[in-house]
Amino acid sequence: MTTPRPELLRLDGVRKSFGDHVVLREVDLTVQPGQCVVLIGASGSGKSTLLRCVNLLEVVDDGVITFEGRDITDPRVDGDEVRSRMGMVFQAYNLFPHLDVIGNVTLALRLVHGVAADEARARGLAMLDRVGLAARAQARPDDLSGGQQQRVAIARALVANPRLMLLDEVTSALDPELVGEVLDLLTELKGEGVTMLLNTHEMGFAREVADQVCFLHDGRIHERGRPEQVLGDPQQERTRAFLSRIRAS
C-alpha cells in the first residue's frame, strides 16, 4: 500500500433538485476501495437522494459522478451495466414478494450476469449461508422478520460481487431488537473489505465502522472527517446541533 490507491467513487459538484426543492446543492465526496463512508444528517437532508444518484436511479441536475474511473453521469453510459456493479439496499428492504428468498437472491445473477441456474443457486445459497439464512432459502419474504428480510436484501445486493455497496438507512424500518443482527453483518462485511457508502441514524454504528463520516446539511457536506472527530469533536455549529438532537431523542 505504498502507492495511493485510486478512488472507487468520486462526486464533484453533484446537484439534484425535485421541482423547486434543491436537495443536493454541491456535493463533493470520494470513497476509496475498502472504505466505509457514512453519511449523517437530518431527515430530508438528501442522504437517500445522494445514494440514488450514485446508483443512477435518479439523474443528477449537474456535476460528475466517477465510478471506477469512468464518468457514469454521462448520458451515453449504460446505466444498467453500472448498477449491476453496485449493490443497493433499501430502507424498506424492497424484496420481491412473488419470489422466494433464493429467487430474490439469484434473480440478477441469472438475468443480468448470465450465470447458469445451477451455479446461481449454489452462489445464492452460499451467500444466504453467509448472512445466516441458508435454512430459509425457500421461504417467502413476507414470512421472515424485518431483520431477516433486510439480511436477504443485503445478500441479494452482495451476491454478484459488487464493487460498491450502497446502504440506505437499512435499519430504520427495523424493530430495535432486530437492528443489531443487521449492523453486526455490516460490521463483518466491513472487516472483509467490502466498500460501503451508507447513511444511518445509528451513531454508535457509524463510530464503529466508518472510515469517514460526512455530515450533510442544506445540500452540501458541511463537515467530514474521522468518526471520532466529526461525532466526538464536531467543528461546525450545525453538526453539534444535529448531534445533540440525535442524542436527546
Place this chain on the structure above:
Amino acid sequence: MPDQASRADTAWQPSAVQRERDEWRRRRTVRSAAIAALSTLLLLGVVGGAVVSSPGWDRVRETYFDWDKAVSSFPAVLEGLWLNIRVMAVCWVLILLLSLTVAVVRTLRGPVAFPLRLLGTAYVDVFRGLPLLLVIFLLGFGGPALSLQGLPTSPLFWGGAALVLSYSAYVAEVFRAGIESVHPSQRLAGRSLGLSYGQTLRHVVLPQAWRRVIPPLMNDLVSLQKDSGLIAVLGVTDAIRKAQIETALDFNYTPYVVAGVLFCCLTIPMARLTDRYARKKGYHGAGGHL
C-alpha cells in the same frame, strides 16, 4: 414456546361468563337464520304468486316454459353453445395478449414512447366508449366489405374480432391498474440490481400485477362468456341463433330460456370459482360470499 401454548390450550375450559356469551350468540344466530329464511321464502312466494296468478300466465307458460319444446330444442341449442365456448376460449387468449400489450404501452414513460401511448389511449377511449353491439355490427358487416387480402370474410371471424377489440380495451385498463398498483420501490429494487426496464417489467412488476388482477380478469371472462352470444346478430349459428331458429319453427320461445339456462350453467360455476380464488388469496372486498 409453541408447546407450552398448546398445552395451556388443552387445559383451558371456558368460564361461566364465556359459556353464557357463547349460548347467547348461538341463540341469536339461530333466530337470525330463521328470520332470514322465512323472509326469503316469503319474498319468493309473493313474486312467484304474482307471476303465476297473473291473467296471462298460462299463455306465458306455454310460450316460454314448454317442457317438450325444451327437450326437443336442447340438442340444437347445446350444439350452438359449443361454438360459444370455442369463440370465448380463442377470444380470451387474444384479449389477454392484446390488452397486456396495450397496458404495457400505456405505462411506458418518456417522450420517445409518446406516439405509442397516444395510440394506446385513443384505442382504449374509443373502444370503451362504443357499445359492443355497435362494434359487432360495424366490424361484422364492414370488415368483410373491405375485402382485405388474406383475411377471412366469415361473420364468425369478424364477430370474434369485435369481441377481442372491445374487451381488450376494458381488460387493458384492468392490467394497467394492476401494473400501477405495484409499488415503485419494486421497480427501483429491480433496476438497482442492474435489470433493464424490460427485465424489471417482465420479472418484477408483471408477476405481481398479474396476481392482483386475476379476480377482475375472471369477472371479465364471465362477462365474455355471455357476450359471445351477441355475435348471433351476424348470423353466426351459436346458441342464441340456434334458439332463434328453433323458436321460428312454431313461435314458442322456450329455446331462448334453454339457452339462458345453459349460459348460466357456464357462468355461475366460473363466478363461484372467482369468488373462491379471491377469498383464498385473501383479497378483501373481492368476491361475494354465498
